[in-house]
Amino acid sequence: MNPVWDYVKKVEPHLPAGQRTLTAGALYAQLKAKKDALEKSLGRKASDAEIADMLREEGEPQDVAARIAGNAREPELVTRYLASIQRRLPPESALDVSAELREAILSAIEAKEDALGRAANADEIGQVLKEFGHPVVVAARYGGGDYVIGPKYYPWFWYVQRIAVGAALAIAFGVSALRALGSEEPMRVVMRGLNGAIEAGVWAFGVVTILFVLAERFKFDMGWADKWDPKHLPRDQVRQPKGLLESGLTVAFDVVFLLWWVKIVQFPNELPMRDGASAVVTFAPGWEAVYWPVLILSVGVLLVHLMDLVRPAWTPLRSVLSIVGHAAGLGVLWVLFRAQPLVVVTPISGADAGEIERVTRVVDNVISISLGVAALVWAVTIGIEVWRLWKAARPMGRVAA
Amino acid sequence: MPIAGDIVDALRLELRRGTLILAVLGTLRTEKYGYTLKTELGALGIEIDEGALYPMLRRLETQGLLTSEWREDAKRQKRFYRLSADGALALDELATTWRAMNGALSDILEGRGS
Numbered sequence: 435m436n437p438v439w440d441y442v443k444k445v446e447p448h449l450p451a452g453q454r455t456l457t458a459g460a461l462y463a464q465l466k467a468k469k470d471a472l473e474k475s476l477g478r479k480a481s482d483a484e485i486a487d488m489l490r491e492e493g494e495p496q497d498v499a500a501r502i503a504g505n506a507r508e509p510e511l512v513t514r515y516l517a518s519i520q521r522r523l524p525p526e527s528a529l530d531v532s533a534e535l536r537e538a539i540l541s542a543i544e545a546k547e548d549a550l551g552r553a554a555n556a557d558e559i560g561q562v563l564k565e566f567g568h569p570v571v572v573a574a575r576y577g578g579g580d581y582v583i584g585p586k587y588y589p590w591f592w593y594v595q596r597i598a599v600g601a602a603l604a605i606a607f608g609v610s611a612l613r614a615l616g617s618e619e620p621m622r623v624v625m626r627g628l629n630g631a632i633e634a635g636v637w638a639f640g641v642v643t644i645l646f647v648l649a650e651r652f653k654f655d656m657g658w659a660d661k662w663d664p665k666h667l668p669r670d671q672v673r674q675p676k677g678l679l680e681s682g683l684t685v686a687f688d689v690v691f692l693l694w695w696v697k698i699v700q701f702p703n704e705l706p707m708r709d710g711a712s713a714v715v716t717f718a719p720g721w722e723a724v725y726w727p728v729l730i731l732s733v734g735v736l737l738v739h740l741m742d743l744v745r746p747a748w749t750p751l752r753s754v755l756s757i758v759g760h761a762a763g764l765g766v767l768w769v770l771f772r773a774q775p776l777v778v779v780t781p782i783s784g785a786d787a788g789e790i791e792r793v794t795r796v797v798d799n800v801i802s803i804s805l806g807v808a809a810l811v812w813a814v815t816i817g818i819e820v821w822r823l824w825k826a827a828r829p830m831g832r833v834a835a
Numbered sequence: 836m837p838i839a840g841d842i843v844d845a846l847r848l849e850l851r852r853g854t855l856i857l858a859v860l861g862t863l864r865t866e867k868y869g870y871t872l873k874t875e876l877g878a879l880g881i882e883i884d885e886g887a888l889y890p891m892l893r894r895l896e897t898q899g900l901l902t903s904e905w906r907e908d909a910k911r912q913k914r915f916y917r918l919s920a921d922g923a924l925a926l927d928e929l930a931t932t933w934r935a936m937n938g939a940l941s942d943i944l945e946g947r948g949s
Binding site for chain 1: 870874885886889890893905913914
């Protein structure tokens with residue numbers, strides 16, 4: 435609470451519009467000086483009652499306004515300049531700041547007039563005001579914090595943004611991919627999903643930015659950031675970690691696969707055949723043996739890929755996890771190869787037994803070849819990972835003395 | 836390739852930022868109002884524009900390093916600033932740091948460092 439400021443605010447509406455800012459500022463300075471002198475004579479802070487007595491002696495606000503309005507002789511440019519600054523300042527400090535600036539500006543103009551030997555013209559006064567700085571800049575300097583997100587929070591800002599935007603994009607892409615696969619108009623769904631992904635990314639960016647601006651504004655405690663231990667940093671990088679986009683897309687694919695595997699999402703499995711006939715393709719009973727291993731493996735792979743997104747470091751442990759995952763995948767493929775045929779083709783309409791047998795053979799071959807290619811790729815991946823691990827584990831050689 | 840002027844300007848700004856506070860605190864061991872403070876610093880070769888000086892004075896007062904008093908001087912109300920007791924302690928510590936850094940920097944710039 436500032437009784438002087440409250441009093442000046444009561445006087446201000448009675449002042450002529452063109453002089454309001456400057457004259458109110460001058461009055462404030464005058465009353466503050468009186469209050470300071472009173473406190474000096476008392477040898478302590480003045481109580482509210484003592485300040486109220488002092489202000490009562492000044493008279494009614496409208497009388498004070500009438501008395502001081504005629505005394506205002508300050509240049510109009512100064513009035514406009516101070517008004518521009520004042521309206522950008524917090525109300526509780528606006529008058530105090532503008533009173534001080536007024537005094538500083540008038541001192542600078544007086545010094546200029548002394549040097550010129552005559553009264554300063556509008557251009558010369560304008561030059562003095564330009565040296566003080568643009569009202570927006572001057573007001574901002576009084577505004578408290580210099581930063582929206584300061585150097586203390588900035589590195590963390592980008593770290594969190596990468597994770598938040600990456601996760602938002604991955605989830606949005608995953609959802610749109612699911613919708614596209616179950617839709618009759620996949621392209622339209624994909625385009626809509628692209629918009630949704632951009633929107634999700636912008637939202638994530640906006641929310642994180644607001645949180646960090648609040649952290650800066652309220653000086654959120656970052657003491658925990660100093661408690662890090664170098665011993666906990668990832669060591670022995672086996673290879674460059676995955677990029678944000680690659681990790682995000684991988685997670686999106688994992689989510690789609692999992693939802694399909696647990697039958698939450700279904701893809702069209704009707705197969706058109708010759709002469710308008712059609713059939714439904716389903717998994718052969720041999721797949722039942724791998725249902726739980728594939729489910730457990732997929733959840734594990736999703737967790738590892740999420741870890742890649744948050745802590746993208748390809749450590750030996752990460753390399754070993756990759757080897758174990760691919761080896762388990764090869765195990766699943768081995769079980770499936772022994773359980774052929776892999777699919778059951780059930781006619782819906784118009785297909786004879788010979789045609790069904792032919793289609794079953796073709797689909798079985800296509801899936802077998804796909805799984806064979808997958809087995810080859812995974813085997814090569816295991817080989818590469820083992821080679822990288824071996825390379826990373828090799829001693830670096832002695833350091834020359 | 837010559838160094839871009841704006842890079843040097845930005846570095847100079849960084850270099851000046853902390854030292855200006857030291858200069859302001861040191862000058863306000865005796866009471867002054869804003870305009871005389873600026874002209875005194877200017878006469879010593881330390882230029883500071885008003886748009887930066889007044890917010891700085893206010894910030895230092897909020898931090899308890901300065902005290903201020905409105906008083907009439909030459910027929911106008913002026914705000915006089917002076918170093919507070921806390922400000923004097925802070926100035927001593929900053930001055931010690933400055934002298935140590937100045938000595939070390941002199942050694943480095945004169946090529947006397949290791």
